[in-house]
Amino acid sequence: MIITIALRECRSLFMSPLAWTVLAVVQFILAWIFFAQIDNFFALQPQLQSLKSAPGVTDLVAAPLFNITSIVLLMVTPLMTMRLISEERRSGTIQLLMSSPASMTDIVLGKYLGMMMFFSVFILQISLMPLSLYMGTELDTGKLMAGFLALFLLIAAFVAVGLYLSSLTDNPSVAAVASFGLLLLLWIINTNTQGGTSNLFDYISLIKHSNAIIRGVINSQDIIYFILFITTFLGLSIRQLDSYRLQH
Numbered sequence: 001m002i003i004t005i006a007l008r009e010c011r012s013l014f015m016s017p018l019a020w021t022v023l024a025v026v027q028f029i030l031a032w033i034f035f036a037q038i039d040n041f042f043a044l045q046p047q048l049q050s051l052k053s054a055p056g057v058t059d060l061v062a063a064p065l066f067n068i069t070s071i072v073l074l075m076v077t078p079l080m081t082m083r084l085i086s087e088e089r090r091s092g093t094i095q096l097l098m099s100s101p102a103s104m105t106d107i108v109l110g111k112y113l114g115m116m117m118f119f120s121v122f123i124l125q126i127s128l129m130p131l132s133l134y135m136g137t138e139l140d141t142g143k144l145m146a147g148f149l150a151l152f153l154l155i156a157a158f159v160a161v162g163l164y165l166s167s168l169t170d171n172p173s174v175a176a177v178a179s180f181g182l183l184l185l186l187w188i189i190n191t192n193t194q195g196g197t198s199n200l201f202d203y204i205s206l207i208k209h210s211n212a213i214i215r216g217v218i219n220s221q222d223i224i225y226f227i228l229f230i231t232t233f234l235g236l237s238i239r240q241l242d243s244y245r246l247q248h
Contacts, residue, residue: 009084010114034130057137057138058140062130070154075180078158081115084111098245108237108238146215156230160229161182163233164237164240165178186204187207188205190204190208
């Protein structure tokens, strides 16, 4: 049942003009940034040649692309997730889903998986740019794979938040704004923190954990953080749907 809901959700996404517009616009912006980073890399070549341990093309082209992509995802994901459940509630089709043999867990995981299928295409688009550099130079494959992992974990976290906030309202616009606001807060929460709260805000901050992975530093603490983050918001979504079913 989860796969059926996921395929239905993914199919409806690709039938939407919004999905294709987002993919095209984001690809154009990131391609422009990618070529700009390559130009900067060539401009820095004289200085890099004089350095003993100079950063390579992975650090100067691929890593900045991943960082900028994460910011773009912060803005794009709420637009894609805002209709996941709120549109079902507004149109009344949520009642059909709830009356089907599917459990609330099936519905949430199905919609989540469907959205992740869509964003897998997004990651594939982005990956083609740094991978194309293999044709002309050597890359740090470990750091490159870490960057892809960071993007995947960020998308998984963003979609989980968007899904939950979409389950709270029947207004997609409200869901989008609320998702963006919460994600932005979790992105910058450790900015200018001091004292005893610094460690707490550092642990909550999305950017702290994702940046560490993009740099190629993969540790269990960051992976566990994303797993707990995703499962928490998926659990909240299931609980919210259960509550909505009991009320209606």
